[in-house]
Amino acid sequence: MPLSLPFDNSYARLPGRFHARLDPTPVASPGLIAVNDTLAQELGLAPQTLRSASGVQMLAGNAVPEGxxxxxxxxxxxxxGGWVPQLGDGRAILLGEVIDTNGTRRDIQLKGAGPTPFSRRGxxxxxxxxxxxxxxxxxxxHALGIPTSRALAAVTTGEAVLRERPLPGAVLTRVAASHIRVGTFQYFAARGDTEALRLLTDHAIARHYPQAETALDLLNGVIAAQARLIARWMGVGFIHGVMNTDNMTISGETIDYGPCAFMDTYHPDKVFSSIDQHGRYAFSRQPDIAVWNLAQLASSLLPLINDNDEAAVETATAALRGFGDLFRAEWLSVFRAKLGLTTAEPEDADLISGLLDRMAFARADFTNTFRGLADDSARDQFTQAEAFDQWATAWQARLARDLPDHQARLRAASPAYIPRNHRIEQAIQAALTGDLTxxxxxxxxxxxxxxxxPKQAAYALPPRPEETVTRTFCGT
Known part of the structure; x- marks a missing residue:
């Protein structure tokens, strides 16, 4: 008997041109990798049920839950930057939506669940x-406090998938506030389907921006959400790697972790993605790319912003121009906190940029430098310590004009542990041999x-030269 989950599927109630209805493709022999107990409970689901034989069948796509x-x-x-008029979920199936224990609507999706009409021969x-x-x-x-899709579970399939070589297959159960993307709006705008645009706008407003009343309100809400999100990425040295418009959510959550990476040694032009040959999605370019993507959303919404084309463009352009100030304010807030500051002074931007410039020059580790400000070990990250010393004098003077107890604030704003690329790679390589430890x-x-x-201090260490990961891959 299939499991029953408390679904309430609002996206499925939209017209048929919004989606293709189909079940996941069953797999040969599913096996459990992990269940996220905390998230399951937040969703109102019993972890032990997900771990059961019938639960694993559902997580693999072999059994469709009731509802x-x-x-x-x-x-x-x-x-x-290249336009693709039809993408769609080529390897993901949205099972449905649940209302979690906080009253928030969440999507539950199986990623790797088999071909769909959008697979494009994949x-x-x-x-x-x-x-x-x-x-x-x-x-x-999520643990870093950055809006993101979540992982509810992962299972193996008992089948191989062919990439450069045969690899073990797996399915991820992904949870998100929604999977509505900038590209969802582009899909209907490109087809001149104003009715669908209006339905999608109303759906997105009801789901994510209930205080909004118009398409312009929605655009402004997404602009503000993305300004906050990208500033938080920058604050932890995160590089998304593939900021295509189909990978930018309307909700302001991070989604689609393909060739993503966290920096070890800091450099503003750092790129990891193997397919980003020209640095389009480099670390420092992420705010600019966010504006570019948001401009595509604005263009899609023009028919709903104003019946007069010229007036619509003028209004949307003014909204987009607001991103710079919003992002700058969020960026300053993030990095002031990372310097232990609670107040604002005009020179703070120069103080922050001064440290980042010196970190790039002296090849300092991004995470350990900021964490080290709390325990006087930041200087150790610099190949030329005098570069840090010159900056630290100005920083100490600035701290003296702020509130005391900055060490506690520094620890709360800068993590000791990030998912370093070499550690992820070690976990993946071990899993290929069957070792999930x-x-x-x-x-x-x-x-x-x-x-x-203290017992896990090794996880805070940068990679040794032979461990360094310089390229990450989509995996498709």
């Missing part, structure tokens, strides 16, 4: 490496990123 309305969402997007499957990477990084982002150990450390964990 589900499985579908693949339609969307378009710009990929590395196999619709996922290898275990990308599934573990997304599980680790998305849960780490490194995966579980890494997740346990990352669940408490701001805590001092």
């Amino acid at each position: 589900a309305a499985p579908l693949a969402q339609a969307y378009a997007g710009h990929q590395f 196999d619709g499957r996922a290898a275990i490496g990308p599934v573990l990477r997304e599980y680790i990084v998305s849960e780490a982002m 490194p995966f579980h150990a890494l997740n346990a450390v990352l669940a408490r990123p701001f805590d001092d964990q």
Whole structure:
């Protein structure tokens, strides 16, 4: 008998052109990798039920729970600036939506659940490496306080997927506030389907911005949410790696962890993605790309903003121009906290930029430098310590004009532990041999990123030269 979940599927009630209705494709022999107990309970689900034989069958896509309305969402997007009029969920099936214990509507999606009408000749499957990477990084982002999709569970499929070589298959159960993307709006705008745009706008407002009344209100809400999100990425040295418009959510959550990475040695132009040959999505370019993506959302919404084309463009352009000030304010807030500051002074931006410039020059570790400000070890991260000393004098003077007890504030703002690329790679390589111990150990450390964990101090160390990961991959 299939499991029953308390679904309430609002997206499935939208017209048929919004999605393709189909069940996941069953797999040969599913096996459990992990269940996220805390998230399950937050969703009102029993972890022991998800771990049961019938639960694992559901998580693999072999059994559709009662109340589900499985579908693949339609969307378009710009990929590395190139327009693709139809993308859609090519390897993901949205099972449905639940109202969690906080009263928030959440999507439950199976990623790697088999081909869909949007697969574009793909196999619709996922290898275990990308599934573990997304599980680790998305849960780490949540622990860091950054809006993100979540990982509810991961299972193996008992089948191989063919990439450069045969790899074990897996399915990730992903939870998100929604999977509505900038590319979802682009899909209907490109088809001149104003009715669908209006329905989608009303749906997004009801779900994410209930105080909004108009398409312009929605645009302004998304602009503000993305300004906050990107500033928080910058505050932990996170590089998304593939900021295509189909990977930017309307909700302001981080989604689609493909060739993502956290920096070890700081440099503003750092790129990890193997497919980003020209640095379009480099660390320092992420705010600019966010504006570019938001401009595509604004263009899609023009028919709903004003019947007069010229007036609509003028209004939308004014909204987009507001991103810079919003982002700057959020960025200053994030980095003031990382310097232990609670007040604002005009020179703070120069103080922050001065440290970052010196970190790039002296090849300092991003995470350990900011964490080290709390215990006087930041200087040790610099290959040329005098570069830090010159800056530290000005910083100490600035701290003297602020509130006391800055060490506690510094520890609360800068993590000791991030999902370092070499640790993720070690967990993936071990999993390929059937050993999930490194995966579980890494997740346990990352669940408490701001805590001092003396027994786990090795997880805070940068990679040795032979461990350094210079490229990350999508896995599709």
